[in-house]
Amino acid sequence: MTDLFTLDAELRTDLGKGASRRLRHANKVPAILYGEGQEPVSLTLEHKNVFRAQQEEAFYSSVLTINVDGKPVECLIKDMQRHPFKNLVMHLDFMRVDAKHALHANVPVHFINEENVVKLGATIAHHVTEIAVTCLPKDLPEFIEVDLADLVVGQTLHLSDVTFPKGVTSDELAKGEAHDQAVVSANAPKGSSDEDDSEDATEEAAAE
Template sequence: MKVVAFARKELGTGASRRQRNAGLTPGIVYGGTAAPVSISLDANALYYALKKEAFHSSILDLEVDGKVEKVLLRDFQMHAFKQQVLHADFQRVDANQKIHTKVPVHFVNAEISPAVKLSGGVIGHVTSELDISCLPADLPEFIEVDLANLEVGQSIHLADIKLPKGVSAVQHGGEENPTIATASVPAGTVSAEAAEGDAAAEGDADKK
């Protein structure tokens, strides 16, 4: 994915405000051996690019005044109530150095899992993204989690997921094998079944 930007010479709050009023979004490119560069991007194009999931988890070709660099979107700030991107940060990437980033999780085959198909269960998505480490060339747009064999009462953990070649998970907080998804029967269903059981028991007692 390609992003076109321009070197930004005027800095400061006032200059950034003028840029936004002119339909531009201020940003910065940093990392690697080169010095950080302040940039401006087309605000409208950036706003719609941010709506694409892949834009957040792909190596981007950032062209600044004709020079193209490989970068990764690291951060962006949105206006509190306007459809406006206030600022964007991009980090240069080296093809020979591993990067640490988050990628979205895509859950598939929930509708054919025993939990849903046979037990009327509900799949709970405990996380929507994973922290990973890999070389830029191995960066996946997303991680797929297959729910086809999930049954009620079971969970899928990090160790159950087959990560793409060259990709490793980065864990935090000391939890060795965090939960990714769970399958359970809705609380209302359990209550209804319990109520039916109590009613049947009362009926039997009345007959006696």
């Protein structure tokens, strides 16, 4: 995984739409690297390496290493432009990170033990697929696990119910209780309340 997220890049001086088009025809991807108070630089990467890396979920929530003309730079992927119907990456935006500075990133959510709740007859509603977090680069998780083992029908888990890894905090919770958004719900099957009412009415009629 480490090798997969280490990409070689070359500095690019030939800019503009025409230059980018020529790069893509040569199976290369134009990119830009910015952040940490330094000037943005334009880069070129091999498309095959980028395409292979971007197929991994962790690519979007990991600190990457970009070797810019042999000099390693740690960064995050901040934006990716894809071709509307071809399997092509058109452009990449990388943001530099500093080991001593906290960063903001969106981390995917993995729900586990979901089958336990489904067995109870509940339908699961996922309200988020990723969570915005703040942490130092060394603490950035590839994903955040949300355990549904103890979830019961009718219950909703919020951000405040999520166990975050050490050194990782939720950006939304930092804004206050009003931003404690729902993460996942276990909803009763549709029509179950009506069926219960019907059964109750039948039992009452029989008793009379």
